[in-house]
Amino acid sequence: MLADLPETVAGPGEVVARVKAVGLNFYDTLIIQGRYQRQPPLPFSPGGELSGVVESVAPGVTGFKPGDRVIGYVTHGAARERMAVPADKLIKYDNGLDFDRAAALTVIYGTSMHALRDRARLRPGETLAVLGAAGGVGIAAVELGKLMGARVIACASTDAKCAFAREHGADETVNYTREDLRGALKRLGGEHGIDVIFDPIGGRYSEAALRAIAWEGRHLVVGFAAGEIPRLPLNLTLLKGCAVLGVYFGDWVRRAPQSYRNTIVELVQLAADGKLSCHVDHAYPLEEFPQALKSLSERRAMGKVIVRP
Secondary structure: OOOOOOOOOOOOOEEEEEEEEEEEOHHHHHHOOOOOOOOOOOOOOOOOEEEEEEEEEOOOOOOOOOOOEEEEEOOOOOOOOEEEEEHHHEEEOOOOOOHHHHHOOHHHHHHHHHHHHHHOOOOOOOEEEEEOOOOHHHHHHHHHHHHOOOEEEEEEOOHHHHHHHHHOOOOEEEEOOOOOHHHHHHHHHOOOOEEEEEEOOOOHHHHHHHOOEEEEEEEEEOOOOOOOOOOOOOHHHHHHOOEEEEOOHHHHHHHOHHHHHHHHHHHHHHHHOOOOOOOEEEEEEHHHHHHHHHHHHOOOOOOEEEEEO
């Protein structure tokens, strides 16, 4: 439902941003269903990340001025024309990256970089398997994995999604609705196995992928887009000497804010240099917000879904 709100005014420590684009993520569909780890109080606007332009700043806030282009991860509330945002949640940039691609960057590339670099410590020459490889966070992992020197196997549910992942750098692809995932990864991983599994899907695919992991491999638990939280047999971790690693972007941002900011600054520059696509599947007007969320919940989107207030 659209509604007019009172004039937006910056409170202590805040910046008012004119929102140009809102990046949607799968967790937005969970928040509106009351199924996410952290639920905002009702009523609320969805939308956890934004790009925009500073309109005003509260007294005492430094580092921002009207006209600055900014991006930010705000957890929820960005689906509006103007938003008062704590200044420490915004990052200024001036390298010409357009608003849609900027709004497509923070969560999916931030999550993937944190997962691959900080949690898995992915090394050049290793083999990375990405499940759900055509979704927002999946395609980000494909692109970043290639930039980090890995051999990337993209796993997706349709031939079109596999082709999309290959266009974005994947070396091999697996359509796991037509081919057994475990068997395909064992074939592609060879005797050595898969070094790193990037798993935002969960469900029955997690165990299948884990059974193809290498000795001392790393299985990254990113999310459960399939809807089912898997129960992994722990004997596999013993037999493989492997690690199952959780990736929780929101708490990483909260607990390591400077590391997060440094990462986003780096990613924005990589995108501006053309090394990351920040591919936008579709940009919806604000009044079509329900349709935008539906494209995510039905897992039809390839890349990012954007809303323009």
